[in-house]
Amino acid sequence: xxxxxxxxxxxxxxxxxxxxxxxxxxxxxxxxxxxxxxxxxxxxxxxxxxxxxxxxxxxxxxxxxxxxxxxxxxxxxxxxxxxxxxxxxxxxxxxxxxxxxxxxxxxxxxxxxxxxxxxxxxxxxxxxxxxxxxxxxxxxxxxxxxxxxxxxxxxxxxxxxxxxxxxxxxxxxxxxxxxxxxxxxxxxxxxxxxxxxxxxxxxxxxxxxxxxxxxxxxxxxxxxxxxxxxxxxxxxxxxxxxxxxxxxxxxxxxxxxxxxxxxxxxxxxxxxxxxxxxxxxxxxxxxxxxxxxxxxxxxxxxxxxxxxxxxxxxxxxxxxxxxxxxxxxxxxxxxxxxxxxxxxxx
Amino acid sequence: xxxxxxxxxxxxxxxxxxxxxxxxxxxxxxxxxxxxxxxxxxxxxxxxxxxxxxxxxxxxxxxxxxxxxxxxxxxxxxxxxxxxxxxxxxxxxxxxxxxxxxxxxxxxxxxxxxxxxxxxxxxxxxxxxxxxxxxxxxxxxxxxxxxxxxxxxxxxxxxxxxxxxxxxxxxxxxxxxxxxxxxxxxxxxxxxxxxxxxxxxxxxxxxxxxxxxxxxxxxxxxxxxxxxxxxxxxxxxxxxxxxxxxxxxxxxxxxxxxxxxxxxxxxxxxxxxxxxxxxxxxxxxxxxxxxxxxxxxxxxxxxxxxxxxxxxxxxxxxxxxxxxxxxxxxxxxxxxxxxxxxxxxxx
Numbered sequence: 001x002x003x004x005x006x007x008x009x010x011x012x013x014x015x016x017x018x019x020x021x022x023x024x025x026x027x028x029x030x031x032x033x034x035x036x037x038x039x040x041x042x043x044x045x046x047x048x049x050x051x052x053x054x055x056x057x058x059x060x061x062x063x064x065x066x067x068x069x070x071x072x073x074x075x076x077x078x079x080x081x082x083x084x085x086x087x088x089x090x091x092x093x094x095x096x097x098x099x100x101x102x103x104x105x106x107x108x109x110x111x112x113x114x115x116x117x118x119x120x121x122x123x124x125x126x127x128x129x130x131x132x133x134x135x136x137x138x139x140x141x142x143x144x145x146x147x148x149x150x151x152x153x154x155x156x157x158x159x160x161x162x163x164x165x166x167x168x169x170x171x172x173x174x175x176x177x178x179x180x181x182x183x184x185x186x187x188x189x190x191x192x193x194x195x196x197x198x199x200x201x202x203x204x205x206x207x208x209x210x211x212x213x214x215x216x217x218x219x220x221x222x223x224x225x226x227x228x229x230x231x232x233x234x235x236x237x238x239x240x241x242x243x244x245x246x247x248x249x250x251x252x253x254x255x256x257x258x259x260x261x262x263x264x265x266x267x268x269x270x271x272x273x274x275x276x277x278x279x280x281x282x283x284x285x286x287x288x289x290x291x292x293x294x295x296x297x298x299x300x301x302x303x304x305x306x307x308x309x310x311x312x313x314x315x316x317x318x319x320x321x322x323x324x325x326x327x328x329x330x331x332x333x334x335x336x337x338x339x340x341x342x343x344x345x346x
Numbered sequence: 347x348x349x350x351x352x353x354x355x356x357x358x359x360x361x362x363x364x365x366x367x368x369x370x371x372x373x374x375x376x377x378x379x380x381x382x383x384x385x386x387x388x389x390x391x392x393x394x395x396x397x398x399x400x401x402x403x404x405x406x407x408x409x410x411x412x413x414x415x416x417x418x419x420x421x422x423x424x425x426x427x428x429x430x431x432x433x434x435x436x437x438x439x440x441x442x443x444x445x446x447x448x449x450x451x452x453x454x455x456x457x458x459x460x461x462x463x464x465x466x467x468x469x470x471x472x473x474x475x476x477x478x479x480x481x482x483x484x485x486x487x488x489x490x491x492x493x494x495x496x497x498x499x500x501x502x503x504x505x506x507x508x509x510x511x512x513x514x515x516x517x518x519x520x521x522x523x524x525x526x527x528x529x530x531x532x533x534x535x536x537x538x539x540x541x542x543x544x545x546x547x548x549x550x551x552x553x554x555x556x557x558x559x560x561x562x563x564x565x566x567x568x569x570x571x572x573x574x575x576x577x578x579x580x581x582x583x584x585x586x587x588x589x590x591x592x593x594x595x596x597x598x599x600x601x602x603x604x605x606x607x608x609x610x611x612x613x614x615x616x617x618x619x620x621x622x623x624x625x626x627x628x629x630x631x632x633x634x635x636x637x638x639x640x641x642x643x644x645x646x647x648x649x650x651x652x653x654x655x656x657x658x659x660x661x662x663x664x665x666x667x668x669x670x671x672x673x674x675x676x677x678x679x680x681x682x683x684x685x686x687x688x689x690x691x692x693x
Contacts, residue, residue: 102511150682159507163447163685166514170452170618171678174671177543182665196525271522316530322522329519336512337499 018288025285029297033081036304040077041069044312079202079266080303080320082210084273085218086263088299091274092281092291093221093256096228097249098161101335104275105140105260108165111269112172113143114261118268119176119194123183133209133265140261143168144253196321197270199307206266213262218296220255224248225290270321272328273302279335368638371631375645379426382652386422387415390659424549424613425655425669426648429620431561431610433647435603436621437628437640438568441575442599443494446626446684447506449677450486450607451618454516456544458489459611461520461527468527475556479612483560486608489516490600544617544670546655553613560609565644567602572636575599579634617670619677620647626684650676 041053052065057074091104105111117139121127127135147168151161176194193200221228227248230238235245260274280302281294303320306327310318388399394411401408402415432450439448450456462485466472472481493516497509574595577585582592607621624647625639632638651669654676658667 107514150686160685163507163510164682166452166510167678167681167685170681171674174543174674178667178671181543181668196522271518318526318529322526322529325518325522326526329515329522332515333496333512333519336508336515337496 018286022285022289026293026297029284029294029301033297033300033304036301036308037077037081040080040304040308041073044068044073075202075204075207076199076307077304078204078207079210080199080307081300082207082214083199083263083267083270084300084303085214085296086210086259086299087270087273087303088277088281088296089214089218089221089292090256090259090263091276091299092278092295093228093252093259094274095278096291097231097252097256099232099234100162101275101279102162102332103165104278105144105256106269106272106274107169108147108162109167109169109172110140110144110147110165110257111260111264111274112169112176114140114257114264115194115269116172116175116179117261118265119179123179129205130209133213133262136265137258137261140257140264141254143172144257148253193268193319195268196319196325197264197268197273198319198321199267199303200319202266209262210266213259217255217258217262220251221259222292224251224255225292228252228292229290267303268321270303270306271325272332273299273306273324276302276324276328276331279331368632372638372642372645375642375649379645379649379652382649382656383422383426386425386652386656387418389656390414390418420551420554421546421549421655422652423551424554425546425651427554427557427561428544428546428610428614428617428669429624429647429649429651430644431564431606431647432617432620433624433643433645433650434565434568434640435606436647437625437636437643438571438575438599438603438606439621440625441578441636442596442603443509444579445506445509447510447622447681449619449622450603450611451616451620451677452510452517452622452681453490453493453513454520455486455489455493455513455604455607456611456616456618457517457520457524458492459483459486459608460616461485461524462488463612464524464527468531475553479557479560479609482612483605483608486611487601487604489520490604492516543668544611544615545668546614546651547666547668549613557609557613560605564602564605564609567598567605569602569640571595571599571602572640575636575640579636615670617651617673619673619681620650622684623673623677623680624650626680 038050038053041057042048042050046068048065048069052062053069055062056065056069062069091106094103094105094108094110095101114136118132118136121132121135147161147165150168151164180194227238227243230241230243231245231248233241238248239245263270277295277299278291281291281298284298285291285294302324306323307320310320310323314323387403388394388396392411392414394415398409398411399415402412403419407413407416436449439450439453440446442448459482462481463478466477466481472478493509493512496516497505497512499508574585574590577588577590578592578595580588585592585595611617625643628639628642628646632642651673654672655669658669658672661667
C-alpha cells in the first residue's frame with residue numbers, strides 16, 4: 001500500500017501532462033491545416049489579400065477575386081483537405097487494426113480497387129457523381145474481402161496479406177491502364193488522375209460526397225476509436241477487455257474502405273498518403289491515445305502541401321500524386337530498412 | 347527454398363526425371379512454340395486467308411491482307427524474344443536470390459530500366475537505339491542492386507517478403523519519377539503510356555535488330571551459370587564448400603539477367619510476371635536442375651508471351667489488349683497461389 005500510493009501520485013500528473021501535450025500537438029496540427037488552407041486560397045498565380053478571401057467566402061462579390069478564389073482555389077483546397085482527411089483516417093485505421101504499418105490500403109490494393117471501379121464507371125459506363133462513389137465503395141469493399149479471404153488460411157498472417165495485396169494491386173492497376181487506353185478522348189490530365197491521383201479541376205460539387213463520407217464513415221470510425229485502441233494489444237487481449245473483435249473489425253473495415261473509396265473516386269489514388277499519415281502521426285504524438293485524428297490531420301497537410309508544391313514550388317506543374325509518390329517511396333524504403341536493422345517483424 | 351517449392355525432397359524428385367522424359371518435354375515445348383508462332387502470325391483483328399499468310403511469309407506484299415500479316419511477323423518475333431528473355435531472367439533471378447517470388451517486374455528492375463530510358467530521352471537527348479539499350483541496362487542494373495541491397499539488410503537476409511516489398515516500393519517510386527520527368531515535356535509525353543505498360547504492338551525489325559546482341563550476351567552469361575546456380579541452391583556455405591566462388595557466380599548470373607530484362611524493356615517497356623510464372627511452371631516438368639530449367643524457361647517464356655499477345659488480340663477485338671496487361675492478369679493470381687501454398691515461416 002505504501003509503495004503503491006506514491007507511484008499513483010506520480011502517474012496521474014504524468015498522464016495529465018501527456019494528455020495536455022497531445023491536445024497541444026493536435027491543436028498545432030489543426031492550425032497548420034488551416035494555415036495551409038488559407039495559403040492555398042490567398043496565394044496562387046496572383047496574390048489575393050486575406051481580407052478579400054474572407055469576403056469571398058462570406059458570399060460577397062469582390063472584383064477580381066470572386067472567380068479565382070471562389071471558383072478555382074476554394075474547390076481545390078476543399079477537396080484536398082477532405083480527401084487528405086479521408087486517406088489519413090482510412091489508412092491509419094487499417095494499419096492499427098492489422099498492427100502493421102505496411103498494411104495500408106494503398107499498398108494492399110484497396111485503393112487500386114476503388115480506383116479501377118471508379119475509372120471503369122466514369123470511362124466505360126459514363127456515370128458521374130454519387131453513383132461513381134457508390135461503385136467505388138462497393139468495389140473497395142469487395143477487394144478488401146477478397147484480399148482478406150485469400151490471405152486467410154488458418155488465421156490471417158500479416159505477411160501473406162501484404163504479398164497478396166501487392167499482387168492484387170498489380171492486377172487492378174493493369175485494369176486501370178486498360179480502361180484508360182479504351183477511353184475515347186484520352187487526355188493526359190484524366191490519365192494522371194487515375195494513375196497517380198490529382199486534385200486538378202476540382203469542383204465544389206465533388207466536395208459534397210467527401211464531406212458525407214467523412215461524416216458517416218469517419219463518425220463510425222471515431223465511435224469505435226476505443227475498440228480500435230484495444231485491438232492494438234492483440235485480438236485475444238482486446239477480447240479480454242470486452243471488445244467484440246469480429247464485429248468491431250468488420251465495422252472498421254467498412255468505415256475505412258468507405259473513406260478511402262470515396263476519396264479515391266474523386267481524386268484518384270493519391271500515392272502514399274494513406275500509408276504515410278499513420279506513421280508520421282505516430283512519430284509526432286507518440287503512442288498515447290488514438291491516432292485517428294492526428295493521422296487525418298497529417299493526411300490533410302500532406303495533400304494540401306503536396307498539391308501546393310506541385311502547383312507553384314516546382315519548376316513545372318505536377319499533380320499532387322506525383323509529389324507524394326516521389327516523396328513517399330523513400331520513406332517506405334526507410335521503414336523497411338529500419339525494420340530490417342532492428343530485426344523487427346515485418 | 348526453390349527446391350522445397352516443388353517437392354519436399356528435391357534430389358530424389360529430380361533423380362526420377364530421366365533425360366529422356368526431359369527431352370520429350372523439351373520437344374513438346376518447342377513444338378508448342380512453333381505452333382504459337384503460327385497462331386500469332388495468322389490471328390489478329392483482321393482475319394486473313396491462309397494463302398495470303400503464306401504469300402506474305404514469302405515476302406509478297408499485295409493487298410491489305412498480306413500487309414497485315416507482314417506487320418505481324420516482327421511482332422511475333424519480338425513477343426518470342428521478350429518472353430524468352432524475361433522467362434530466362436526470371437529463372438536466373440529466382441536461382442540467384444533463392445526466392446520463389448523473384449521476377450524482374452516485381453523487383454522493380456523493369457521499372458528501373460524504364461526510368462533510365464525516360465531520363466535519358468528527356469534530359470540527355472539520347473536517340474540512337476544503342477544508347478537506349480545501354481541506358482536501359484544501366485537502369486536495370488542499378489535497380490537490381492538497389493532493391494537487393496535494401497531487401498537483404500538486417501536479420502534473416504533477403505527474405506521473399508522484404509525483397510518483394512522493397513521491389514514494390516521502388517517500382518512505385520520509379521513510376522512516379524517517370525511521370526515527374528515526362529509530364530513537363532509535352533514533346534515526349536505522348537509516349538508516357540508505353541513506359542508504364544509493356545506491349546509488343548507496332549514492333550518493327552529495325553527496333554529488334556539492335557537489341558539482339560545484348561540478348562545474346564545475356565543469354566550466354568545466364569546459361570553458362572546454370573551449373574553454378576545449382577550449387578548456389580544448396581546454400582552459400584555449402585556452395586563455397588564445393589569450391590564455388592559464391593559472389594562471382596552471383597555477379598555473373600545477375601549480370602546476364604540484367605542484360606536480358608534491361609535490353610527487352612528498352613524495346614517493349616516493362617512487362618511483369620512472365621519471369622515469375624514461367625520458372626515455376628517449368629519446375630513442375632523438368633525439376634530443379636538449372637541446366638534443364640534455364641533453356642526450358644527460355645522456350646516456355648516465349649510460349650507464354652506469344653499466347654498472351656494472341657489472347658490480347660482476340661479478347662479485345664477490334665482493338666487489342668497490351669501484352670503487359672494480359673501477363674498481369676495471368677501472373678498476379680499465380681503469385682497469390684505461390685504465396686498461399688508456402689508456409690508463413692518460409693515467406
